[in-house]
Amino acid sequence: MQVYLPIAEMTVDAEAILLLGTIVGVLSGLFGVGGGFMTTPFLIFMGLPPAVAVGTQANQLVASSVSGVLGHWRRGNVDFKMGAVMLAGSIVGSFIGVLIFRLLQHLGQIDLAIQILYVVLLGTIGTLMLIESVITLLKKDNREARGARQHAWMRALPYKMRFPRSRLYISALLPGGIGFVGGLLVSIMGIGGGFLLVPAMIYILGMPILLVAGTSLFQIIFTTAFAAVLHAVLNHTVDLVLAMLLIAGGVIGAQVGVRLARKVKGAVARVILAVLVLIVSLELAGELLIKPTDLYSTTVR
Amino acid sequence: MKHFNVLTLFVLVMTAAAIGPAGTVCAREVTVDLASARVDITTGFTGATLVLHGVKKEPGDLAIVVRGPERRVVVRRKEQVLGMWMNRSSVEFLDVPSYYDYALSVPEPRLAEPVVLADNEIGLNSLDFQPTNESDPEEVRSFKEALIWNQISAGLYPLEPGNVVYLTDNFFRATFDMPSNVPTGEYTISTYLFQSGNVKAIDRTTLRVAQTGFSADLYDFAHNRSLVYGLMAVFLAIASGWAANTFLRRD
Numbered sequence: 001m002q003v004y005l006p007i008a009e010m011t012v013d014a015e016a017i018l019l020l021g022t023i024v025g026v027l028s029g030l031f032g033v034g035g036g037f038m039t040t041p042f043l044i045f046m047g048l049p050p051a052v053a054v055g056t057q058a059n060q061l062v063a064s065s066v067s068g069v070l071g072h073w074r075r076g077n078v079d080f081k082m083g084a085v086m087l088a089g090s091i092v093g094s095f096i097g098v099l100i101f102r103l104l105q106h107l108g109q110i111d112l113a114i115q116i117l118y119v120v121l122l123g124t125i126g127t128l129m130l131i132e133s134v135i136t137l138l139k140k141d142n143r144e145a146r147g148a149r150q151h152a153w154m155r156a157l158p159y160k161m162r163f164p165r166s167r168l169y170i171s172a173l174l175p176g177g178i179g180f181v182g183g184l185l186v187s188i189m190g191i192g193g194g195f196l197l198v199p200a201m202i203y204i205l206g207m208p209i210l211l212v213a214g215t216s217l218f219q220i221i222f223t224t225a226f227a228a229v230l231h232a233v234l235n236h237t238v239d240l241v242l243a244m245l246l247i248a249g250g251v252i253g254a255q256v257g258v259r260l261a262r263k264v265k266g267a268v269a270r271v272i273l274a275v276l277v278l279i280v281s282l283e284l285a286g287e288l289l290i291k292p293t294d295l296y297s298t299t300v301r
Numbered sequence: 302m303k304h305f306n307v308l309t310l311f312v313l314v315m316t317a318a319a320i321g322p323a324g325t326v327c328a329r330e331v332t333v334d335l336a337s338a339r340v341d342i343t344t345g346f347t348g349a350t351l352v353l354h355g356v357k358k359e360p361g362d363l364a365i366v367v368r369g370p371e372r373r374v375v376v377r378r379k380e381q382v383l384g385m386w387m388n389r390s391s392v393e394f395l396d397v398p399s400y401y402d403y404a405l406s407v408p409e410p411r412l413a414e415p416v417v418l419a420d421n422e423i424g425l426n427s428l429d430f431q432p433t434n435e436s437d438p439e440e441v442r443s444f445k446e447a448l449i450w451n452q453i454s455a456g457l458y459p460l461e462p463g464n465v466v467y468l469t470d471n472f473f474r475a476t477f478d479m480p481s482n483v484p485t486g487e488y489t490i491s492t493y494l495f496q497s498g499n500v501k502a503i504d505r506t507t508l509r510v511a512q513t514g515f516s517a518d519l520y521d522f523a524h525n526r527s528l529v530y531g532l533m534a535v536f537l538a539i540a541s542g543w544a545a546n547t548f549l550r551r552d
Contacts, residue, residue: 004346006516011481066542225535232531251545296447301373
């Protein structure tokens with residue numbers, strides 16, 4: 001069924017978008033990630049303007065993170081205080097990110113920026129995740145360790161705060177800074193940034209692993225909501241029809257993913273996710289490095 | 302239809318007035334009518350076919366040009382920098398028709414001299430859009446060609462002209478296919494009657510391409526009350542996320 005997207009001002013195949021939403025939903029149910037890293041490139045590949053892909057994706061992530069956080073909340077696995085401090089940083093980050101997005105769009109470099117960020121971030125995270133999960137599989141050791149000890153300079157930072165839920169006494173600048181980077185990513189790349197926040201919370205903050213997923217999702221709800229509203233107001237790039245199709249697919253997919261997750265071992269799931277992440281980053285690296293067939297691109301002002 | 306007749310009359314009067322007493326051109330020598338004076342873009346829109354009928358009172362050849370609203374367009378060219386292909390040089394053009402299509406009753410060379418065609422902007426070669434900044438003409442031409450080619454691939458410019466079909470000696474029809482990504486706005490349709498390589502008469506009419514119904518409402522909402530729209534989008538997302546977790550949960 002063909003559906004006209006009023007904001008993107010083009011017709012898309014509704015089934016294709018639903019399918020994309022479902023696949024991403026399966027991933028998010030299976031791995032506990034938002035899956036934005038796959039949606040944005042695919043939407044752009046389908047011919048949607050990058051700005052609409054990013055703006056709409058931010059809105060779709062609100063739905064998937066709300067749905068995800070509720071389960072963690074019920075089990076008491078959300079550190080709200082930590083989430084709130086990260087949120088303060090991410091609000092600043094997403095505001096600056098939207099401004100950077102506009103600037104890059106004006107300069108004609110937004111596609112390049114999105115590509116480089118994807119290649120560098122996904123490439124790095126994917127490689128690290130692959131190494132880590134393969135080592136875990138080989139060692140047949142399923143104990144999840146608590147994060148590394150903090151470096152001396154991190155302990156020397158001012159504005160120390162107590163986080164009773166995580167049993168941490170650390171500078172508020174650390175979670176705030178991590179949130180800031182997360183906010184930038186949401187606005188510029190249209191991804192929730194969970195795949196970056198989760199390791200940062202484990203290795204930099206030293207948070208208990210049990211609390212990490214719920215807390216990052218809690219924070220991502222607000223960051224993506226803020227970014228979606230900013231994109232809607234400043235760039236008019238949130239397409240509700242597109243968002244609803246993605247959300248509908250995501251809801252169905254997430255249920256499948258959650259059921260699958262019970263059958264797949266954590267480390268195996270991480271290998272699959274790492275390979276997917278690497279495929280997407282290699283694909284984008286190819287676009288960046290191989291001479292494009294059409295050197296020219298046009299933008300309507 | 303009444304509205305349209307008034308419009309046609311208005312266009313005829315305007316054309317006649319514009320040509321003035323010195324011209325031998327009389328607008329009544331060719332008249333066209335659209336099956337519908339507007340193209341409605343609804344949620345199920347997959348493109349439209351524009352059907353146009355016309356009558357000419359004198360012998361001669363016909364050219365019909367459909368032009369979409371003009372836009373400013375930036376054309377960028379990728380160059381290799383540090384091994385990466387990135388946009389480097391750019392040329393911005395004013396008055397680029399967002400849509401262009403034309404139909405002829407005889408092949409271009411038999412219609413008129415290229416100069417005459419260029420003056421009336423008939424055919425892709427005669428499209429004349431100006432760069433905003435002074436740059437090397439050779440450079441500008443390659444950007445212009447790229448822009449035209451880009452529009453052709455998007456289905457917004459024709460690969461080749463369509464045919465004006467004669468139903469009788471004087472009664473003709475032309476059809477134009479518009480893709481689903483057709484730009485919205487006010488279109489002009491100009492019908493030229495050529496006699497021995499010169500323009501004998503012109504008829505101009507307009508066409509409105511616009512979103513209607515739900516699509517239009519949503520578009521207006523998003524652009525005119527963007528804060529409320531953004532908040533509503535977020536609210537809908539929260540509600541669907543909550544509903545998904547609440548009703549589909551199995552644990």
